[in-house]
Amino acid sequence: MQTHRKMNTNAFLLAALALVAGPPANASPGEGDALAIRAEKLHVGDGTIIENGIVVFENGKITEVGKGAPVPKGVVLIEHAGHLSAGLIALREQAGAVGESNDGTRAVMPEAQLGYAYNPRHSQVQELLREGITSFVIAPRPGSLVGGRCSVVKVGTEVIRANAFLSICTGSNGLTSNRFPTSLQGSQAELERRFAWPKGEFLAAVKGDLAVMLDGGVTRAETQHAIAFARRHGLKGMLVGSTRLGELAPKIRAAGLGVAISNFSPNTGRRVVEGAVALSKADVPFGFALGAPYNHPANLRLTAAACIRAGLKPGVAMKALTSTAATLAGVGDQVGSVQVGLAADLVLWSGDPTDPGSQVMAVYVDGDEVFQAEDDDENGDD
Amino acid sequence: MAGATSGLLAASAANSNPGSDPADQGNATQGDLVAVRAHKLYVRPGTVLEDATVLIRDGVIIQVGTDVQAPEGARLVEGDVVCAGFMDPWGSLGITSGGTADSSTNVATRTVDVVDPYVHPWYRNQALAAGVTAVRVQAGMASARGGVGAMLSTAPAVDRAGMVILEDSNVAAALGISQGGRTPDVFSRITAVDKLVKDIGSGRDYGIAWTEYAHAMTEWRAAIEKKEAELEKEFKKAKKSRDKEIAEAKEKDKEFKEEKYKEDKQPKKPKVHAENAVMARVASGELPLVVTVHRAAELRALLSGTAKYKRLRLVIAGGTEAMAVADQLAERGIPVIVQPTPMGASRPDEYSEHDLALAGRLSEAGVRVLLGSSGGGSANLPLLASLAVGHGLDRDKALAALTSEVARTFDLSGELGTVRPGRRADLLVLDGEPLLPTTSVRYVLSSGRVLVSPDSTGSQD
Numbered sequence: 001m002q003t004h005r006k007m008n009t010n011a012f013l014l015a016a017l018a019l020v021a022g023p024p025a026n027a028s029p030g031e032g033d034a035l036a037i038r039a040e041k042l043h044v045g046d047g048t049i050i051e052n053g054i055v056v057f058e059n060g061k062i063t064e065v066g067k068g069a070p071v072p073k074g075v076v077l078i079e080h081a082g083h084l085s086a087g088l089i090a091l092r093e094q095a096g097a098v099g100e101s102n103d104g105t106r107a108v109m110p111e112a113q114l115g116y117a118y119n120p121r122h123s124q125v126q127e128l129l130r131e132g133i134t135s136f137v138i139a140p141r142p143g144s145l146v147g148g149r150c151s152v153v154k155v156g157t158e159v160i161r162a163n164a165f166l167s168i169c170t171g172s173n174g175l176t177s178n179r180f181p182t183s184l185q186g187s188q189a190e191l192e193r194r195f196a197w198p199k200g201e202f203l204a205a206v207k208g209d210l211a212v213m214l215d216g217g218v219t220r221a222e223t224q225h226a227i228a229f230a231r232r233h234g235l236k237g238m239l240v241g242s243t244r245l246g247e248l249a250p251k252i253r254a255a256g257l258g259v260a261i262s263n264f265s266p267n268t269g270r271r272v273v274e275g276a277v278a279l280s281k282a283d284v285p286f287g288f289a290l291g292a293p294y295n296h297p298a299n300l301r302l303t304a305a306a307c308i309r310a311g312l313k314p315g316v317a318m319k320a321l322t323s324t325a326a327t328l329a330g331v332g333d334q335v336g337s338v339q340v341g342l343a344a345d346l347v348l349w350s351g352d353p354t355d356p357g358s359q360v361m362a363v364y365v366d367g368d369e370v371f372q373a374e375d376d377d378e379n380g381d382d
Numbered sequence: 383m384a385g386a387t388s389g390l391l392a393a394s395a396a397n398s399n400p401g402s403d404p405a406d407q408g409n410a411t412q413g414d415l416v417a418v419r420a421h422k423l424y425v426r427p428g429t430v431l432e433d434a435t436v437l438i439r440d441g442v443i444i445q446v447g448t449d450v451q452a453p454e455g456a457r458l459v460e461g462d463v464v465c466a467g468f469m470d471p472w473g474s475l476g477i478t479s480g481g482t483a484d485s486s487t488n489v490a491t492r493t494v495d496v497v498d499p500y501v502h503p504w505y506r507n508q509a510l511a512a513g514v515t516a517v518r519v520q521a522g523m524a525s526a527r528g529g530v531g532a533m534l535s536t537a538p539a540v541d542r543a544g545m546v547i548l549e550d551s552n553v554a555a556a557l558g559i560s561q562g563g564r565t566p567d568v569f570s571r572i573t574a575v576d577k578l579v580k581d582i583g584s585g586r587d588y589g590i591a592w593t594e595y596a597h598a599m600t601e602w603r604a605a606i607e608k609k610e611a612e613l614e615k616e617f618k619k620a621k622k623s624r625d626k627e628i629a630e631a632k633e634k635d636k637e638f639k640e641e642k643y644k645e646d647k648q649p650k651k652p653k654v655h656a657e658n659a660v661m662a663r664v665a666s667g668e669l670p671l672v673v674t675v676h677r678a679a680e681l682r683a684l685l686s687g688t689a690k691y692k693r694l695r696l697v698i699a700g701g702t703e704a705m706a707v708a709d710q711l712a713e714r715g716i717p718v719i720v721q722p723t724p725m726g727a728s729r730p731d732e733y734s735e736h737d738l739a740l741a742g743r744l745s746e747a748g749v750r751v752l753l754g755s756s757g758g759g760s761a762n763l764p765l766l767a768s769l770a771v772g773h774g775l776d777r778d779k780a781l782a783a784l785t786s787e788v789a790r791t792f793d794l795s796g797e798l799g800t801v802r803p804g805r806r807a808d809l810l811v812l813d814g815e816p817l818l819p820t821t822s823v824r825y826v827l828s829s830g831r832v833l834v835s836p837d838s839t840g841s842q843d
Contacts, residue, residue, distance in 0.1 A: 098727070124727065270508065291726070292726065293726055293727035294726040294727055294728050295724065295726035296724030296725050296726050296738070297724075298724040298738055298769060298772075298773075299724045299726075302724060302765065302766075302769055305765055305768070305819035306762070306765055306819070308819040308820060309512075309765060309819045309822075314819075314820060354819065354820075355768065355772070355818055355819055355820070356765065356766075356768040356769040356771070356772045356819065357768040357769070357771035357772045357777065357817060357818065358772055359772050359773070359774070
């Protein structure tokens with residue numbers, strides 16, 4: 001457990017307004033402890049920002065939010081000279097499950113559950129905290145037609161939703177050269193067959209009980225096929241892996257799908273980020289997929305910033321990083337917003353979270369402080 | 383051919399003169415006056431003027447100040463914030479991909495020979511729209527010796543002359559770079575460092591040999607002249623005595639021996655060696671040597687090996703583990719071009735310790751920091767620079783890392799990187815603070831021409 005004493009005094013103005021009984025090192029609340037934070041700007045998650053907003057949390061859950069939210073007697077109030085938001089959510093990751101997240105022999109295995117592969121103590125997972133990511137969807141790597149059921153996990157702790165999505169690749173991303181099916185037509189025929197007489201997970205997907213994570217492939221034709229596939233079988237969920245989002249936004253909207261925008265690479269063009277702007281205009285809900293550990297955790301926020309530079313409203317980008325992502329993953333009632341009753345997964349930023357120039361100062365997961373920025377430039381302890 | 387190209391480029395290096403450029407139609411053409419007015423003017427990072435005006439004539443800034451009046455007839459460009467155009471000190475926009483990827487380059491390879499105004503037009507436009515007005519490019523980016531690099535403008539051009547700002551910005555070398563997924567072992571890596579140090583030594587010796595030769599030739603010419611003068615003065619007497627000697631020799635049936643003068647022996651010319659000739663310019667400090675190197679082992683070997691070359695101007699590119707030698711880098715004033723790109727688990731071996739906090743840490747340790755894209759992603763460099771800010775780099779230092787520090791490192795301080803009289807008018811007009819994602823670039827001026835404006839939406843063709 002860390003103490004708040006170590007925090008950067010430039011960014012943090014710490015004031016213990018009430019003296020707490022007990023060990024001072026216990027400012028970070030464990031079981032039964034409560035804490036309050038007042039931030040200059042509090043991003044609720046629905047697009048609104050509360051100036052000098054206070055969030056109070058206890059037992060890992062948010063109990064009060066608001067400008068003048070009452071701070072219970074005996075609860076420490078931390079003054080944060082910066083922004084506060086819910087923890088960020090990444091939508092398609094393999095961090096902490098590399099090597100366990102795909103199967104080279106079977107093309108269709110809906111029974112696999114990715115949550116089982118999750119190692120919350122893996123260093124790849126811990127790195128996400130440094131960039132303010134507190135939850136993510138653990139998904140199979142591309143290379144299977146049906147790679148299994150994706151789970152939503154908390155960084156460093158537990159699975160919070162075991163059966164979030166059924167992962168389906170309708171495009172060439174699902175193919176490998178050394179096992180059935182070996183052609184795009186073959187894979188499409190196989191998927192059509194599975195959904196023609198649906199059983200088990202496929203039935204749940206058709207009935208709308210299980211959302212799908214649909215890898216539409218990168219080309220326009222494959223993405224169109226994926227959208228048509230979802231419409232034909234009445235599938236709900238989100239489209240991933242596509243870069244042709246801008247031109248297909250109205251079709252995605254008509255299919256009622258959400259989108260996980262693929263990681264923006266600093267060396268690629270603007271197709272992806274301009275696609276985000278088009279999705280926003282078409283009112284398609286979207287979040288961001290990072291692709292950790294193959295991509296650096298900072299890429300999540302960088303992608304959002306690139307979208308803003310291309311014209312996306314910062315408020316929409318912020319929602320895509322938090323509440324919309326939570327809703328898409330079916331965990332909007334647990335995480336993704338700073339609202340009473342939700343988990344106290346909070347990030348303290350030095351400035352606006354959508355500015356890559358802002359630093360993550362501290363991260364709380366379930367009310368526990370799990371990351372704190374170094375208070376000086378001596379490093380090497382991480 | 384090389385000579386002809388050289389002449390062409392030399393003419394353009396002084397200042398761009400693309401009167402024939404299609405992009406300046408309808409814009410402020412050369413010879414016109416342009417006045418840029420801003421609420422906040424970054425003369426250089428850290429030096430700000432409020433409500434100031436920049437006056438430009440013939441593509442060059444002629445006046446900067448709060449009391450400068452825009453003359454009658456000048457085109458007026460107004461905005462919130464004005465700063466110098468961004469420069470990518472480690473890019474590839476504007477040279478052929480074959481040239482970038484060439485692994486058979488040597489130090490005598492000239493990057494200007496692979497400059498092509500018709501490659502990457504879209505990417506160059508994107509870079510320009512993002513405010514990146516100049517890119518240092520290098521043939522053979524991952525080659526052991528990349529040759530002579532160049533500084534190019536990102537402005538649309540119809541020929542090389544319209545692109546090249548400086549045809550010899552530096553010489554480049556690379557150490558310990560993985561090729562085709564294979565990492566050289568530590569012995570070959572250190573051997574490569576030794577080889578580079580030896581090459582610098584050869585260059586220095588070569589330079590010394592030619593300097594000595596030049597001196598010897600001067601002395602020799604002087605001696606010849608002196609002797610000739612002497613001979614001319616006493617020509618009749620000398621001729622008489624020589625005739626006498628010839629006659630005597632004939633009489634005695636001996637061969638006449640002409641008197642030899644020491645000065646008849648011309649100093650021996652050193653052998654011309656193209657690579658050593660370039661390395662000589664490096665050893666003398668005329669051209670900076672940009673070394674792409676990442677690991678602490680090579681960095682240490684390079685720094686200790688080159689310590690004796692006091693005039694050498696090293697620049698480190700990459701420098702993933704440069705914190706291990708930060709003190710030496712700070713002491714010797716060696717800048718580091720940091721690549722602030724986020725990298726995931728599949729990065730090359732030399733980047734295994736890659737950390738977005740590097741730029742901030744080096745800067746904190748007193749090392750001069752530049753930020754570079756290390757490829758064609760110059761358009762995203764401003765965004766990546768803000769990421770470096772988010773990981774500890776001071777905002778003004780980040781701005782300097784894209785402007786004044788780049789100009790200083792590549793001997794272009796008199797031309798680029800700051801908003802001062804006499805500089806080339808590569809300017810950005812922004813609607814907010816630089817390096818924020820919410821700030822948009824309203825106008826981009828390259829050499830005084832308005833190439834991006836709110837109604838051009840970033841495309842010029």
